[in-house]
Amino acid sequence: MTVKEYTGNLESEVEKRTMELRHAMDNLSTMKDHAETPRGPKVNSFRTCRTRIRTPMNAVVGFGDLLKQTKLDNVQKDYVETICSSGELLLSLINDILDISKIESQKQRWKI
Numbered sequence: 001m002t003v004k005e006y007t008g009n010l011e012s013e014v015e016k017r018t019m020e021l022r023h024a025m026d027n028l029s030t031m032k033d034h035a036e037t038p039r040g041p042k043v044n045s046f047r048t049c050r051t052r053i054r055t056p057m058n059a060v061v062g063f064g065d066l067l068k069q070t071k072l073d074n075v076q077k078d079y080v081e082t083i084c085s086s087g088e089l090l091l092s093l094i095n096d097i098l099d100i101s102k103i104e105s106q107k108q109r110w111k112i
Contacts, residue, residue, distance in 0.1 A: 050098050057094060061087040 001009075064084035072080060 053094050053098070054091065057087060057091040061091060 061084060064080055064087055067080045068077070068084065
């Protein structure tokens, strides 16, 4: 093989690989744009659902904390403490469930 033939082969290999890299970069750019784009109705629905569930639970916990600051007898204090601890536990559970749901919905979006 002559130097000219070797150079020609090398140049065509470089051109081929350059085209492959450009194609890969275009695919990555498309995937990046897709990942940054809001997901439409599903995401909005998820956000609405999350707000509708968390807001009342935050209110229960908040009002329980306010109630703790008032004059209560021992039985009432126990009841309020139960309300507050149960509300916090439920809020934590709701957050975990919603986080898992969000992760699962993202996994489904990435299936090709």
